[in-house]
Amino acid sequence: MSPQRHRLAAAVRLSLLLTALPLCAVAQEAADAASGTRTLDTVQVTGSRIKRAELETQVPVQVLTREDIDRSGFTSVAEVVQNLTASGAALNTKFNSSGNFGFPPDGGGVGAGAATVDLRHLGAKRVLVLVDGIRWVNESSASGVGSSVDLNTIPLSIIERIEVLEDGASSIYGSDAIAGVVNIITRKDVDGASVQLHYGDFGDLKGGETWGADLGWGGSSERARWFVGASYFKQKEISSLEYGPAGVPVPGTGLANGSSATPNGRFVFQDPNTGVVHNITPNTGDTDPAFDPTQTGCDRTDGFHCFTTADRFNFAPYNLLLTPSERKSVFGQVQFDFTPTFAGYVRVLYNERESANQAAPEPFFLGTDAGVYNDWAERTLVISALNPYNPMGFDLTTVGEDANLFLLGRRPVEGGPRRFEQEVKTWYASAGLNGVFDVAGKPWSWDVNVMRSESKADQTNYGSYNIRRINEALGDPAACAAISGCVPLNLFGGPGTITPDMLAWIQPVVHDRSRNTLSLVSANLTGDLFEGWAGAISFATGYEYRKYEGEYQPDALTVAGEYNGVPSGPTSGEYDVNEAYLEFYVPLMKDGWLGKSLDLSVAGRYSEYSNFGGTSTGKIGLRWQVADEFLLRGSFAEGFRAPSIGELYGTLSRFDATLVDPCNNAASTTPECVADGVPPGYEQANPQISVVTSGNIDLQPETSRSLMLGAVWSPSFADAASWSDRLDLGVTFYRHTVDGAIQALDAQTILQRCISTRDPVSCGFYERNERGQIVRFDNILGNVGTIRTDGWDFNLDWRLPEQAWGRLAFAWKTTWVTKYELVNEAGQAEPRAPGVEINNSAIPDRTSTLSANWSHGGWSAAWSARYIDGLRESCGGANGFDICDDSDGDLNHLGATTYHDVQLSWGSDAWMKDFRVTLGVNNVFGKDPPICLSCTLNGYDASTYDLPGPFWYARVGFGF
Known part of the structure; x- marks a missing residue:
């Protein structure tokens, strides 16, 4: 046995031995324990496995309560966390991400219909998502093997609170927790039944209506607590035609970035008889052009004219500004106290999502310049001179030395837009035992958990084409006639000349599917070891086993290389990991000359991967309570992220x-x-x-280092004063360094x-x-280099004393990114940086949220302002565009944007239990997003900005 495996085996045996101790203790105590409700005077906060009374720990944890979520007006988990100031660009339902969006190199697919979370702009795959402290399965959207969690699989209605750790935590939770952790805590203490109905709509856009219902029922007995919930949510689509700037490929550029695959067709070829190269397109309305080889210039009378920018195709109106989504879910959990010190739980969830994306009619790019990596289009195509629709009088071919067809671009509008419809089913089941007991008068607690979850997706693609059949239909009519169903194809006559019979031969329905599965077993033990000179020394230890399985199976047509659209290959893989961790909390000083207290936390984790071998990570933190009102804290953590299945095994x-x-x-x-x-x-x-x-089987894991330094000040002069009930001020400096970053x-x-x-x-x-x-x-995936980012978080929470007119509270949070750089292996800096927009992703220098909340009796009101700093983007040398400033380095400037949200709510128990009506408007002033030149679709960055125009909503809830 290798030294690494020997150490792991020893650690696992120790963890299992420690886990067995409480079972013996519980058996001894059960006979003497009196019945009653369990009480715990300690809590476990995300970022540590040790339970203790202090909520302000060595690392900052942002807690979003149920009230915070309701006040936001958002209808999904993703919307809530994506609007945190520390969040970066991530998928959401504003991303119309199928079609030409293509397949990213991480093998995760386009994530159509999914929604993810990014922290510190390090990517969604570097954020760990937990539900009640246990990992959630990665997304599946029928286009790859995803490496991040789809938050749309977790209904908002089951959530009690969301804890967001904005610091590295691999030593506590294992792989993926490089940028931070999002821990979703579900509802457990519920008494009675509840109903909530909601409806929302965009005031300035046609479509986009959302509505839904949430049902819940919970209760408790002497020994049991339970909660059962069901949710339904539906969001209608919005066409890109509803947004003016989306009416052209990129606002401010005209048709310069439009497609050369037009409904009329573009033909770049060399006449084999004269050697003249032509770049022509049929005149609009001329469905039967007659090519005249003697007309070699642009002054033509044969039904053709020279192709120019004005002939390019505007694909933008076919896209979606907001994608449709329908989600149904049921959730249930029960906790049972076998004794006051021994309990168990079962938790299950089923979620089903139906979503869709849409793109412009799929283009045909044929010829030696097509560059689509498809022999049917590049090297083996012959458009026969005998084809009844070929007006050239000679073969157009890409074969060998006689190749004379350089580019044929045709947009078959007759076949309609591409439509990608997903059905995603996610199920989750977990069960566990937990308990408390005393060791030498010190409280210890333990838990054992098992979990299995699967996300499975099917996607149906309408509006794509079979490139092999296109070749057959363009070839010799006699050869086509010998193939059952083959009909000669007309690509030369403009819109309307591709008949239904032609479409029936070349247009299939494409089916893709994918699956992600996670299995997990864990055991944890935590408690106080003994009293030190400054307090109890505590520990936590545990073991976790995880197995990941994933597969993506494109349509057989795609696998055979006959798909005219974006090609992809099948992906399949699995790996497992055994881990053991140990964490200590050591009070170093209490009520001394240095202040109130000084505490040290130390954690280490060893992971053994079936495909990489072993690795270890560590973390150290200090918490210095200088005075009752002033706290200093800091931590240094090592991080680790193993390559995902898609990153490893994704095919070309x-x-x-x-x-x-x-x-x-x-x-x-x-x-x-x-x-x-x-x-x-x-x-x-x-x-x-x-x-x-493509994925890369030779990828190595990413490693990281994270530094956090911060302070919290709660001045005593602001406690119970005439102008203030409480005031909390906080500042945090963070720095993350990721080595061997996996990306393209x-x-x-x-x-x-x-x-x-x-x-x-x-x-x-x-x-x-x-x-x-x-x-x-x-552009194959690799360990491309090093990412470095740092910045500051600032927070202020101010609660005023209650007055006759009510209570008022303010909260302000700001994140300032002072550095972000990716340096590749050659030492060259990539263009992503603070204040820069690139590839549908922005890193604003500053993002800020200021909110005010008022309550009086049954009434409450809220206002918030969400600020996004200005950005700049390169125009890529495309001088002359109106939105580009040549005098400032050929840049487009995206101005600073502020969104204002308001909400008014009233509740009373006079009519029925917990009755409450809420009305609100997000983006109340209808602020439009700034125009983006480099963004793929719709002319704005959908991961950073709201949809144009206001969104109003209404909610009513009651219980019984």
Whole structure:
């Protein structure tokens, strides 16, 4: 046995021995224990396994109570946590993420319909999500094997509070807790039944109505407590046509970033008889153009004209501004006290989501410049001269030395938009035993848990095409006639010339599926060991076993290489991990010359992975209570994140990136572009360039270091004063460093770096053909380098004394990001930084939330302002756009944005128990998001900003 495995085995045996001790103690105490309700004078706060009375620990934990959640007006867990000032860009239902969004290199798929949480802008996969302290299964959206939790699988109605730890905690909870932990605590102490109905709508947009109902029933007996809940939520879609700036591909750019695959068709080819290269498109309305080879210029009379920017296709109106989502869930849990010191629980959940995404009609890109990594389109296509719809009079081919078809772009609007419909089913079941007992007069507690959960998704794709059948239908009509069902295809006549019979042959229905499964067993023991000179020395120890299983199975058509859309391969994998941890809490000083108290916490965890071997992480923290009103605290933690199944085993897939080629047009004659193989007069055929991505079995785990320093001041002069009942001020400095970060580099940056510096590493990512077109771009996942980020959190909570007119309270939270950099293995900095927008993701320098809450009798009111600092983004060398400022480095500036939310509520028990009516408006002044040039869809960053216009809502709740 290796030394690592020997240490793990010893740690596991110790943990199991310690876990067995309380079982013996309970058996001894049960005979003498009097019946009654358990009482505990200690609590467990996220960030530590040790239960103790102090709530202000070595690390900051933000607690969102049920009242905080209700006051927000949000209808999902994701909306609540994504609006924290420390949150970064993450998926939500404003992301219309299918279609050309492509497959990200982490193998997790596009996450269509899912919603995730990002802390400290380090990515959702570096945030650990717990429910009642136990891990939740990763998402499944039928497009890959996800590496983060879909918060839409957890209904908001079952939540008592949300605890957010904004600090590294791998030594406490294991892998993934690099950026922090979100621990969702479910409702347990409920008495009676309750009903809550809600409805909401966007005032300025057609669609987007939301409505739902939450039912709950709970109670208790002498020994048992239970809660059962059911939830229903429905959100309707909003078309991109409802938002003015989304009416063009990117606002302020006209059709420059539109697609060259148009309903009329674009044809770039060389006449084999004359050697002339044509770049033409049929005249609008001419469904039967007659190509004249003698007309070699742009002044044509044969039904064609030269293709220009004005001919590009505006795909934006086909997208969705808000995706539809329907969620149904049932939840139940029961806790039973076998004795006053020995209890057990069972917890189950089933959640079902139906969602959809939509994209413009799927384009055909055929020819040697297509660059779609598909032989059917690039190397084996022959559009026969005998095809009755081919007006050229000769074969258009991509085969061998006779290749003369460089690009055929056609948008088959006759087939309708692409529609991706997901059905996701998630079930979760856990059970456990827990208890308390005394050791030498010291309280100890223990728990043992088992859990299994699965998220399974099916996706049906309407509006895609079979590229093999397209080839057959474009070829020799005699060969087509020999194939049952084959009908010659017309790509030359403009809109309406692709008939229903043609569509029936080339347009299949595509089915994809995926699954993520998590199995877990854990045992924990915590208590006071003995009295030290400054107080009780406490500990926690435990063991956890986890097994991850995941698979993604695309449609057989896709696996066979016949899918015309974004290709992907199947993914399947599994691994397991055994872990043991130990944590100590040591009071160093109490009521001394240094202050009230000084406490030390130390934690360590050893993890043994079936596919990586062993690793260990540690954490140390200090809590210095200088005075009753002043606290200093700090921690240093090591972190660890194992590569996910998708990151390891994801097979080749494609992402269609919107890229600006620095060598386009006039720049083609610069020495750098000539050296890159670009001919004079080169024109980028399509702004969307296919980038191939893949998982990497050789990936190594990420490691991290986190530093946190902070202070909390609760001045005594603000306690019970005429102007203040209580005032709390807090400041925290954080720093995270992630080494061996697992991700892909930014494709646009790679392209620009190669052209500007001729860096051989960057230039090796892609390949051009003899016409200068990029036909291969590989961006395989790797341990690309180091991420460093730091910043400050500021908080203020001020509660005024109760007056005749009621009670007023204020809360202010601000996060200031002072540094964020990703340095790749070559020591080059990637473009992501504070104050920068890139790839649908922003890191504002400052985000802030200020809220005021008033209550009087049954009435309450709330107002909040959510501030997002201004941003800048590169225009990518695309000079001349109205929204770009050439005098300031070719940048687009996204102005600072503030959203105002208001709510009014009234409740009374006079009519029925817990009756309450709530009315509210989020974004009450209808602030529009700033225009974003680099954002993939709809011209704004859906992960950072609200939808345009106000959202009003109404809720009514009552119990019995």
